[in-house]
Amino acid sequence: MGRNAPSYYAVAKGKNVGIYKTWNECRQNTHGVSNATFKKFSNMSDAQSFIRDNSSTSRGSMSSSGGSRYDYGSGYSSHSSYSSGGSSSYGRNSGSSDTSSATRxxxxxxxxxxxxxxxxxxxxxxxxxxxxxxxxxxxxxxxxxxxxxxxxxxxxxxxxxxxxxxxxxxxxxxxxxxxxxxxxxxxxxxxxxxxxxxxxxxxxxxxxxxxxxxxxxxxxxxxxxxxxxxxxxxxxxxxxxxxxxxxxxxxxxxxxxxxxxxxxxxxxxxx
Known part of the structure; x- marks a missing residue:
């Protein structure tokens, strides 16, 4: 896709649900939000479908933005990036006050x-x-x-x-x-x-x-x-x-x- 082709940053779970024009707007509405879910699309239809499928609300601003499509999703606290599934006690402490490196x-x-x-x-x-x-x-x-x-x-x-x-x-x-x-x-x-x-x-x-x-x-x-x-x-x-x-x-x-x-x-x- 050409550098100037439009792209769409869909935020399904964040501070404000919607489709944004720029990565900065997307980041402002997702950064620091636990379980934030967002994705970058090459067309409006896919972005809208993503929000319908992943959002508990249809509210939020709607606008166009730029980018390519990818499937492993978002970083930091988002759960839409790759997950191996399940849970593990590997390296996890039990919540006690002992916080040596062996129990962290x-x-x-x-x-x-x-x-x-x-x-x-x-x-x-x-x-x-x-x-x-x-x-x-x-x-x-x-x-x-x-x-x-x-x-x-x-x-x-x-x-x-x-x-x-x-x-x-x-x-x-x-x-x-x-x-x-x-x-x-x-x-x-x-x-x-x-x-x-x-x-x-x-x-x-x-x-x-x-x-x-x-x-x-x-x-x-x-x-x-x-x-x-x-x-x-x-x-x-x-x-x-x-x-x-x-x-x-x-x-x-x-x-x-x-x-x-x-x-x-x-x-x-x-x-």
Missing amino acids: TKVYVDGAARGNGRGGTVKAGYGVYYGPGDGRNRAVPLSSVDDTSTVTPTNQRAELHALNHALDSALESAKSGSGERYQVYTDSSYAKNCVDNWSQKWVQNNWVNSKGEPVANSDLIKEALSKYQAINELYSKSGDSKLEITHVRGHAGNVGNEMADKLANEGADAM
Whole structure:
């Protein structure tokens, strides 16, 4: 489909049900909404059918927008992205006050991008893995969380989106008072360092790097940093140790990391 062809962002469950012109409008109406359901279509008829089939209400604004069609749906807290089904106690604590890393919910995240950052046709996605058969497992195409007509998909953005997805879940759980505490694992030194190490200096320098240039992917880094700080403030208030973002070696036989990698590639395949 041509770059200027119309597309349709259908929001079936969100702040306002409707069909929107732009990804930004779609994101504004779905971001932070638990169980948000949305999808990008190439024609109005399919978008309307999606809302009829997935929405409990027919209300909401209706307008046209742009994009291609994909089936693995949305990212972050949405349930319309890939799910392996079922549930699992893998890495999940029992809600007790013991929040050592051995009893925390362990979440593995990964990103994938083919033709990384070179323009043209790039397939990219991210994966989030909780455990075998866990219904929270996700494989998400980057086209569902970025407007890929204006933002080039890259492996770094995929890694940061994966981290944001896990942090969203951890923050929602912390706010709910469920007692469930998280530990996040990534094979991306970049994603970990963005939040754990480099961000402090970037904040001091107003998000300009050492070369005097705007920090790449600052939108996603700021988002992750805000969630990370909010989570650990809540953990601290309840007497729990902080959520750690732990680096693991990629392709080194770590089952959680390998499964997150598999999901990331499935997400890329869905673009």
